[in-house]
Amino acid sequence: MxxxxxxxxxxxxxxxxxxxxxxxxxxxxxxxxxxxxxxxxxxxxxxxxxxxxxxxxxxxxxxxxxxxxxxxxxxEAAPVNTDFIASGARDINKTLSDLTQRDLTEVVEKIHRARTVYCFGTGYAQRNAVQEFAKSMVACGKFTHVIPAKNEFIGSVQAMGEQDVVILVSLSGSTESVMETVRTLSLRKVPMIAITGAGINPMSHLADFSLHYETTPTRLPGHKTPYHSFVALTVLLDYLTRQYIKFLEEGNS
Known part of the structure; x- marks a missing residue:
C-alpha cells in the first residue's frame, strides 16, 4: 500500500x-x-x-x-530509467527483431478471412494506437470496428462469432476488468489476437495468436507509477498492416 x-x-x-x-x-x-x-x-x-x-x-x-x-x-516505485532516450530505440529494435523472426501468414489470413475485425485497447494509449490501425485496415478494404470502452466491449460479445476476429491491445495482458470478457470469448471460440507488452500473461494465453511489443518503464519526477512509451506498439501495428498489404499484393483473396 x-x-x-x-x-x-x-x-x-x-x-x-x-x-x-x-x-x-x-x-x-x-x-x-x-x-x-x-x-x-x-x-x-x-x-x-x-x-x-x-x-x-x-x-x-x-x-x-x-x-x-x-x-x-x-x-518500491518504478526505477528511474537513466538511459531513457536510448531505451526507446532498443524497444523499437527488439520489437521489430522479434516480429521479423515470426511467420505472420496465419495472423494476416485470420484477419483477411474475418467477417468483422473488432479492435479493443484496454487503455487510452492503446485505444489511440488501434484507432490508427483500424483506419489502415479500412483503407485496405477490411471492415474494422473499434470498440471505444470496456462497457461496449462487454456488450459486444453477443455480436461476435467464430467468423470474426478480435484484436486485443494491452500493456500487461492481465487487466482484470476485461479478463472475464476475454474468457467468455475464448469459451465461445471467437478468434483473438492478443498484442501485449513482452512476457507471458493471461490474455496472450487465451488468444489464438499472441504478439508482443517492448516498452521500458521509467519513473517521471514527482510520480511513483511507471511511465510507458507505446512507440513500439505503434511500430508493431504498422508492421502488421504492412504484412497485410503484402498479403493482398501477392494476390491472396
Whole structure:
C-alpha cells in the first residue's frame, strides 16, 4: 500500500485543513520522506500538532513512522530509467527483431478471412494506437470496428462469432476488468489476437495468436507509477498492416 491508497481508505475522517495537508503531501512525497515535522508544518501553513493528529488518523504512531512508510513506498516505485532516450530505440529494435523472426501468414489470413475485425485497447494509449490501425485496415478494404470502452466491449460479445476476429491491445495482458470478457470469448471460440507488452500473461494465453511489443518503464519526477512509451506498439501495428498489404499484393483473396 502507498500513501494515496492509505488516504483513500481513511478519506471520510479528515477535516478540511487535513485534506489540504494531504494534498500537499501527495504531490510532494519525496519532500515528506526527507523533511522534518517542523518543515512540513511550515510548508503547509499548519502546526506540528496538526501534523501529528493527521498521522494518527492514518494509523501511524507519529510522524517518524509516516516518513518511514513514505520512504519505503517511494523505494518500491518504478526505477528511474537513466538511459531513457536510448531505451526507446532498443524497444523499437527488439520489437521489430522479434516480429521479423515470426511467420505472420496465419495472423494476416485470420484477419483477411474475418467477417468483422473488432479492435479493443484496454487503455487510452492503446485505444489511440488501434484507432490508427483500424483506419489502415479500412483503407485496405477490411471492415474494422473499434470498440471505444470496456462497457461496449462487454456488450459486444453477443455480436461476435467464430467468423470474426478480435484484436486485443494491452500493456500487461492481465487487466482484470476485461479478463472475464476475454474468457467468455475464448469459451465461445471467437478468434483473438492478443498484442501485449513482452512476457507471458493471461490474455496472450487465451488468444489464438499472441504478439508482443517492448516498452521500458521509467519513473517521471514527482510520480511513483511507471511511465510507458507505446512507440513500439505503434511500430508493431504498422508492421502488421504492412504484412497485410503484402498479403493482398501477392494476390491472396
Amino acid at each position: 502507498d500513501l494515496e491508497s492509505l488516504v483513500n481508505a481513511h478519506q471520510q475522517q479528515f477535516s478540511q485543513t487535513e485534506r489540504e495537508i494531504l494534498a500537499f503531501m501527495l504531490n510532494n512525497e519525496q519532500f515528506v520522506a526527507d523533511s522534518t515535522i517542523t518543515s512540513l508544518a511550515h510548508r503547509t501553513f499548519t502546526s506540528t500538532s496538526s501534523i501529528i493528529r493527521l498521522t494518527k488518523k492514518l494509523g501511524f504512531t507519529g510522524f517518524a513512522e509516516l516518513k518511514y512508510f513514505v520512504k519505503n513506498s517511494l523505494a
